Amino acid sequence: MLYIHIPYCARKCIYCDFFSGGARVADWPRLRNALLAELQQRRDELPASIDSIYFGGGTPSLMPPQEFSLLMEGIRELAAGAINPDYCEITVESNPDDVDMPHVEAWKRAGVNRVSLGIQTLHDDLLRRIGRSHDSGQALRALEILSENFSNICADLIFGLPGGDEEQVGEDLRRLLSFPLSHISIYTLMYEEGTALTRLLEEGRIGQADEESVNAQYRLITATLRDAGFRHYEISNYARAGFESRHNSGYWSGKAYLGIGPSAHSYDGASLRRANPADLHRYLTHDFSASPFYTQERLTREQLMEERLMLQMRCLPGLDIADFGRRFGQRHAAAILSAARPHIAARELDYDGRHLTLTDAGLMIADSIVLDLAMVW
Numbered sequence: 431m432l433y434i435h436i437p438y439c440a441r442k443c444i445y446c447d448f449f450s451g452g453a454r455v456a457d458w459p460r461l462r463n464a465l466l467a468e469l470q471q472r473r474d475e476l477p478a479s480i481d482s483i484y485f486g487g488g489t490p491s492l493m494p495p496q497e498f499s500l501l502m503e504g505i506r507e508l509a510a511g512a513i514n515p516d517y518c519e520i521t522v523e524s525n526p527d528d529v530d531m532p533h534v535e536a537w538k539r540a541g542v543n544r545v546s547l548g549i550q551t552l553h554d555d556l557l558r559r560i561g562r563s564h565d566s567g568q569a570l571r572a573l574e575i576l577s578e579n580f581s582n583i584c585a586d587l588i589f590g591l592p593g594g595d596e597e598q599v600g601e602d603l604r605r606l607l608s609f610p611l612s613h614i615s616i617y618t619l620m621y622e623e624g625t626a627l628t629r630l631l632e633e634g635r636i637g638q639a640d641e642e643s644v645n646a647q648y649r650l651i652t653a654t655l656r657d658a659g660f661r662h663y664e665i666s667n668y669a670r671a672g673f674e675s676r677h678n679s680g681y682w683s684g685k686a687y688l689g690i691g692p693s694a695h696s697y698d699g700a701s702l703r704r705a706n707p708a709d710l711h712r713y714l715t716h717d718f719s720a721s722p723f724y725t726q727e728r729l730t731r732e733q734l735m736e737e738r739l740m741l742q743m744r745c746l747p748g749l750d751i752a753d754f755g756r757r758f759g760q761r762h763a764a765a766i767l768s769a770a771r772p773h774i775a776a777r778e779l780d781y782d783g784r785h786l787t788l789t790d791a792g793l794m795i796a797d798s799i800v801l802d803l804a805m806v807w
Contacts, residue, residue: 431482431680432505434465435691436490437710440525440563457714458497464714466504468690471718473508475688475696480512482677483520491524495536502540519544519582519676527564529572534579545576546584546615552602556591560619573609582673584613589651590644591619599647603654612673616651616666618644645794652790665744665788665796682741701729735762736804743800748780748787765806773799 438456483505493501506513521544522537529547537545551557552566564572576583585606589599606614619639652662660668664682667675680687686699693708704724706713716723729737735758742749755763770786773779778792778799786803788796 431677431685431687432476432480432484432509433677433687433689433691433694434483434485434490434501434505435689435694435706436485436487436493437461437692437713438492439487439489440492440527456492458494460714462497462501462504464716464718465501465690466508467718468723469505469508471722472688472690473510475698476509476512477686478512479514480509481514481518482680483513483518484677485522487523489525489528490522491528491533495532498533499536499540513541515541521546521584521675521677523548524572525564526569526572529575531575534575538579543580544582544584545580546586546613547572547576548586549573549606550586550588551591551594551598552605553594553598556594556598559592560588570605573606577609581610582612583610584615584675585609585611586615586617587651588617588619589647590639592639594639594647595643596646596650599650600654603651607654607658613667613669613675614655614660616648616668618648648794649790652793661746663746665793679745682745684738684741696724701734703727703729731758732807734758735807739766739804740800743786743788743796743803746787748785749803750785752784762807766803769803769806773802 438461490498518541520540520542522542523546524533525548547569549569550560550562552569554565557565573583573585587599587602587606591598652668655668656662660670661674662668663674664678667678669675684697684699687697689696689704689706692706692710692713694706696704704726706724713723735754738754738757739749742754749766751763751767754766767781767786770779770781773792774781776791777789778795780787780789788799792799
């Protein structure tokens with residue numbers, strides 16, 4: 431798996447704590463050259479067969495079509511034939527206001543076969559409230575263009591918005607489901623430290639949705655998408671059969687991946703984690719032929735256990751107790767199972783003799799359940 435971080439945004443959403451810089455000062459050729467220089471320096475970290483390439487950010491759709499084409503050409507050259515065009519999932523994250531035919535045609539020529547569209551909501555008042563740069567009309571037009579050109583389209587939604595409710599969420603879903611979407615990702619609005627949204631909350635200028643309303647919206651989303659034929663395969667993700675995100679599923683299953691770009695992370699699939707500093711100026715001026723840009727750490731056994739537990743519990747079919755025991759010892763597996771029994775009795779977890787899986791009730795308190803299970807070592 432290969433991740434490419436495009437570190438520019440037209441403007442920062444007030445809830446976002448991801449690393450990005452202003453697009454008005456973007457030097458696209460310089461960024462492209464730096465990304466390819468880093469990939470050149472780290473070619474030995476690429477897998478022999480690449481089954482997923484993901485352009486995230488930031489806002490990858492801001493990249494001019496010609497620059498994107500040149501970047502993808504360079505990636506293919508450096509990957510030395512490891513990218514199988516009939517199998518590799520190539521995803522671009524996009525904002526609705528960036529979707530036009532020049533971008534779409536460049537993406538298609540470059541082999542992009544999946545687009546993840548950041549819609550968030552189709553209610554204009556709520557879009558303005560969270561500082562999005564597009565409106566509902568642009569989102570719907572983007573869906574029309576993408577539907578005519580791609581067979582694998584993901585839409586991102588945010589629920590728990592200030593001023594939002596079940597009726598708003600239901601209307602968003604009804605309008606989205608009129609398009610041939612293959613995947614929908616849903617996220618609750620998070621008030622991250624240091625964001626403009628959190629400052630507004632602390633100043634009393636914006637309200638926070640109450641927990642009961644947020645849970646009701648989540649239940650409605652899950653029921654609506656299941657009825658529409660989507661499989662709820664991860665806490666925040668729903669897909670039609672065969673359209674589960676290959677890239678994100680690789681993260682959750684502990685596969686190795688290489689991350690290129692400022693703030694990008696990498697993992698060797700065993701215990702080595704590498705992280706690029708979130709410093710755009712340093713990245714663009716770094717001499718990759720002289721030294722790597724990343725820092726690295728070796729994860730401890732406890733960190734590996736916690737990560738395995740957390741990631742598998744987010745997904746269906748859940749935590750494989752037998753596999754966990756083989757990896758980390760039967761004592762730890764037995765301790766997890768013992769800690770899970772009160773949640774099984776409360777019907778917040780299911781246990782089929784091998785897998786621990788969150789029930790619909792458990793999904794509402796998933797973080798606290800995982801914390802309980804992780805407290806055993």
